[in-house]
Amino acid sequence: MITCRRAAELISWELDTDLPLHRRAGLGFHTLVCAACRRYRRQLGPIDEAVADAVARLRGANLPDETKDHLRAMVATYLEENS
Amino acid sequence: MNRSRTAPLLDPATWVDTHGDYLYRFALARARDPEVAEELVQETLLAALSARKSFRGQSSERSWLTAILKRKAIDWLRAEVRKRVKHEPLPDKWADAQFTRGGKWKKKPDEWSADDPGREMTRDDFRDTLAVCLDKLPPRLRQAFVLRHVDEQAADDVCEAVGVSSTNLWVMLHRARLRLWRCLSVNWLGEEPGRPLEGST
Secondary structure (H helix, E strand, O other): OOOHHHHHHHHHHHHHOOOOHHHHHHHHHHHHHOHHHHHHHHHHHHHHHHHHHHHHHHOOOOOOHHHHHHHHHHHHHHHHHOO | OOOOOOOOOOOHHHHHHHHHHHHHHHHHHHHOOHHHHHHHHHHHHHHHHHHHHHOOOOOOHHHHHHHHHHHHHHHHHHHHHHHHOOOOOOOOHHHHOOEOOOOOEOOOOOOOOOOOOOOHHHHHHHHHHHHHHHHHOOHHHHHHHHHHOOOHHHHHHHHHHHOOOHHHHHHHHHHHHHHHHHHHHHHOOOOOOOOOOOOOO
16 A cells, blocks of 8 residues: 555645556555545645635736836837837 | 738737736736736847837737747746755655655544635635745745646646756646645644544544
8 A cells, every 4th residue: 555655645636647557556446445545635725725716816917007107108118219 | 821921910019008017917927926927028029129129920929929928927937946945856845755665644534624715704714824835835846836826828838947858847837736735734723633533544
């Protein structure tokens, strides 16, 4: 049977990629008999979800108006000087 | 394409209005710091202005600008990582120390007494604690973990910025999660004493 150390790696990797069948089976069997790793597996999910949420919230952000004004002026000046 | 025969279409005067917010979000997702993101957008526009004669119209205006920003963001990430950390030991001693020589948990996962972090009452606490724990991560691990959630493209970016293969990225993500999880266990109302753990190996 795989060790808890190995199981912890696989528990993380399955969040990033599809595990090959034999690894999935090894992890499945390990977590069946190991409550500690079951717990770890269950507790990791919310961490990734919360970070994904935080990143998604950034997607709604807009460039502040004063920065836009500044950038527009910068572009206009550049175009004037280099036309 | 017809366009390649005529002058390619770039309209710098409209860039800020047409693409400003898009570029800003792209930068913010990578840098996480609004000030840095604004700077990256500004640098991108300046670089694009001076390079606009070389635009061949093979991509859209937006993807062309985004490609420039992407380079800027990678340069920033790389400098940031280099600035904050000279050398991160491999293998990760901290991660190794979580397990016995035989590969078992030294300190077994406890039940999180604050219960399901998805619940409304505890969600904000969980997020606040997570933010603190994220800041405690070594910079390379933090960048890797945050960028992992930006998009697939960003995962490639972080591999490039941090200088690792995708396999090593998985290792880094594992280490980042292990640290975050331990930090949350200690700081987020976890570690309820005396709750026995049955059937662990």
